[in-house]
Amino acid sequence: AQKITQTQPGMFVQEKEAVTLDCTYDTSDQSYGLFWYKQPSSGEMIFLIYQGSYDEQNATEGRYSLNFQKARKSANLVISASQLGDSAMYFCAMRGTLAAGNKLTFGGGTRVLVKP
Amino acid sequence: DTAVSQTPKYLVTQMGNDKSIKCEQNLGHDTMYWYKQDSKKFLKIMFSYNNKELIINETVPNRFSPKSPDKAHLNLHINSLELGDSAVYFCASSGNTQYFGPGTRLTVL
Numbered sequence: 001a002q003k004i005t006q007t008q009p010g011m012f013v014q015e016k017e018a019v020t021l022d023c024t025y026d027t028s029d030q031s032y033g034l035f036w037y038k039q040p041s042s043g044e045m046i047f048l049i050y051q052g053s054y055d056e057q058n059a060t061e062g063r064y065s066l067n068f069q070k071a072r073k074s075a076n077l078v079i080s081a082s083q084l085g086d087s088a089m090y091f092c093a094m095r096g097t098l099a100a101g102n103k104l105t106f107g108g109g110t111r112v113l114v115k116p
Numbered sequence: 117d118t119a120v121s122q123t124p125k126y127l128v129t130q131m132g133n134d135k136s137i138k139c140e141q142n143l144g145h146d147t148m149y150w151y152k153q154d155s156k157k158f159l160k161i162m163f164s165y166n167n168k169e170l171i172i173n174e175t176v177p178n179r180f181s182p183k184s185p186d187k188a189h190l191n192l193h194i195n196s197l198e199l200g201d202s203a204v205y206f207c208a209s210s211g212n213t214q215y216f217g218p219g220t221r222l223t224v225l
Contacts, residue, residue: 035214039157045206045216089157095214101164101171102147102210109157 002027002094006107013082013114020067021077021110023092029053033095034075035104036066040088048090051075079112087114119143122207122217129197130225137192137220139207146211147171148190150182153204153219162205165190197224 003026013019025034036048051059051066059066067076079086089111093104120141129135141148149172150162164172168184179195190207202224207217 037216043204043221044218045208047213047215050213091159093159101149101166102214103149103161103164103172103174104151104159104208104214105161106159 002029002032002096002105004092004094004105004107006092006110008110009108010111010113013079013086013112015084015114015116016081018078018080019082019086019112021079021090021092021112023075023077023107025073025075025092025094027073027094029097031097034066034068035093035095036064036075036077037091037093038086038088039091039109040085045091049077082114084114084116087112119215120207120209120217122205122220124220125218126221126223128223128225131197131199133197134193134195135197135222136194137205137207137222139190139192139217141188141207141209141215141217143209143211143215145209146187147209148184148187149208149210149214150190150192151206151208151216153206155203159206163190163192194222197222199224 005024032053034051038046049061049064063080065078089109092107147166163182165184181193184190204219
């Protein structure tokens with residue numbers, strides 16, 4: 001069974017500073033994918049970034065980067081130069097195997113509040 | 117262009133009623149899903165369909181019945197609604213990346 005753990009229920013970050021959101025995972029699969037989603041107060045789930053288990057380079061998308069440490073089974077999200085609009089819930093998720101329907105297993109989320 | 121759309125966005129109904137939520141994707145994906153987000157924001161898979169065939173049914177009560185008329189649509193019908201069904205329901209579709217619809221907030225009174 002797959003498991004995702006986000007140990008930070010909530011955190012404050014000063015505008016323009018960087019913030020790291022922790023995510024650890026557990027799986028017996030050799031091939032898997034890791035995702036981060038943002039859920040603002042309006043409720044939609046916004047895809048941010050993806051890392052494949054065989055990708056050698058850490059994924060980056062604009063101000064988002066994923067610090068992938070396979071041996072430690074961690075996939076932390078780094079948001080650089082935080083903006084007020086980054087205030088939201090952030091979810092880490094793992095994609096299972098094709099046989100399991102490629103379903104996503106989610107962590108409990110981290111609520112981020114950016115202070116001006 | 118909306119990639120994954122759901123209707124309605126809000127649904128308020130009485131216990132015991134039957135309701136449906138519709139979902140459509142225009143991404144050309146073969147796989148679609150329903151997820152439930154509870155009041156504590158925890159997201160959990162309910163169903164997965166691949167090319168109109170049910171792949172995953174995660175021990176969801178049989179009051180919940182998904183239907184996929186074609187691979188671009190996955191609807192969710194709920195019979196005999198209970199208070200505990202109140203939640204946000206998300207439809208999603210996936211190729212390499214999984215994209216979510218805007219969610220349907222269901223409130224059962």
